[in-house]
Amino acid sequence: MQLDFTQPLDYWWALLPEIILCVFGMIVLIAGVTRSSLEEEDGDPSFSHGAHLGWLALVGVLLAGIANGWLYGVQEVGDTSMIAVDGFRLFANWIFLVAAALTILISFAYVHRQRLQAGEFYSLILLASAGMMFMGGARDLIVIFLGLEVMSIAVYALTAFNRHDRKSAEAGLKYFLLGAFSTGFFLYGIALVYGASGSTNITVIGSSVSEGLASPGLLSVAIALLVIGFGFKVSAVPFHMWTPDVYEGAPAPVTAFMSASVKAAGFVALLRVFLVAFDASYATWYPIMWWLAAITMVGANLMALVQSNVKRMLAYSSIAHGGYLLVAVTAANQSAAAGLLFYLLIYTLMNIGAFAVLIGVARHSEEHMRVEDYSGFGWSRPVLGVVLTIFLLSLAGFPGTGGFIGKIYLLQGAADAELWYLSVILVLTTLISYWYYLRVAWFMWMKDSEAQDQHDLVQAPLPMQLALLATVAFILYTGFFPGVTIDLVNDSVHGLGNISELVPGFME
């Protein structure tokens, strides 16, 4: 099937996965209000009333996945449509769909235990994922903006979702105020790009920038503003101040969702905008990205060292991973773009997996988040202990896990662009990160439990077991046999720019 976007109907076909997610978001919402979710309080968390809505949402994700697979057989004509139908978008969609599915799976028990409104919760997750997919597939700054807002507004609401918890409300307010503030910068950047180049279409902007038609002064200001806007969304240092607070205060499944796929959506859109629209002004944004990447990696890893709350430590760890991904954006070539996609997929899996165990240990509330709460955990719950250890090793980038392959791949991209200093910083900060990841593992295996029954109440119901099994299997699989996934990401980045080849060894 060919789409040439001459008829409006072509956009419907190109947006099929997003449309399915939106429709299911509304169905779940309506199904949620037709019956009180406070019935059957003592039912099985995996199959009680609220859980039906969760399974329904999973069906929506599955159908959207089928539609996404179907889009691989569709060719687009030309490259100036508002929605891209290319491998990059489709692979990004896989990341968002996997993240949504895993988040729903690990939420069942949490939603049940905290008496959250299941319908609203799952439908907001679906709608936020649809917004992310719009961001990943957008080839027009208007669509990126709308996707960003669909995602952000849904996630603001999810952050403040637990209305009985003052921490959740406070996190929601902080996220909302700073998120809306950063949207202002992002939007002003878009307005200036539009003024400088006369279009909001990324491809058209790209050609007018490379032909020198766009006014360079206006363009530099616009790029700076866009970097601020994206910087907040991907929580790069120094725009990260909201991240630890919000990640700590938000309900744990929402934190897992935010740290994985909101960040992924930010990076995917950032990469497409800067590689396609601003490839000719690489000299302008290269130094900004370089410094952002360096400060983010160093700052976040140092701050993570002193955290005693595991959830907050994972927040800083997620900022640090954003720094590694910024290296790929700075490198701006095909292998770095492929590395970015690969790393985002692995990072999504290992981060949500780690949060799943965290939710289990916290007994579906927001307690038991200190490192000491993990002492002796490995010996009293061996399976969960081993699983969490695998996630921690993968986050640290230990050989034999997907995280290691991902980091190698990012380094490959940086080496192709001859970013030697950044590569060294990446390796050194990874070594620092071993300390705070392995500290948790050390408490789990080397310390005795504080009390005999400390870990008796740790829960991992069936949906969570499914999520853990899938993530662990994939992380080990890509750790030992990365070939298939790497071929897929390499095929996915054709058509994106390859700009740092034009300026080899730029500034270094």
Next chain:
Amino acid sequence: MITEALLLSAILFVIGTFGVLVRRNAIIIFLAIELQLNAVNVALVAFSNLHGIDGQIFVFFVMTVAAAEAAVGLAIIISIFRHYETVDVNNFNFLKW
């Protein structure tokens, strides 16, 4: 004319930015953010004088999004007021800011 309009938009944006950074009342901060968004609208309309209708269409999207954001934002402010009985952001220090 375009220069003046862009200057106005820049001034409005800076006022909004300072409002966010200086004021401590959550609702005033939110108002300052809305001012930023409207500064962008002024710029978009000014530029669409040069480049055609796209900019003015974008303004409608910005206004729609601002309305949606206001709905969720005010709901969050109400929910935090129930816990703290204040909307002064200096008091929200349960989490290390």
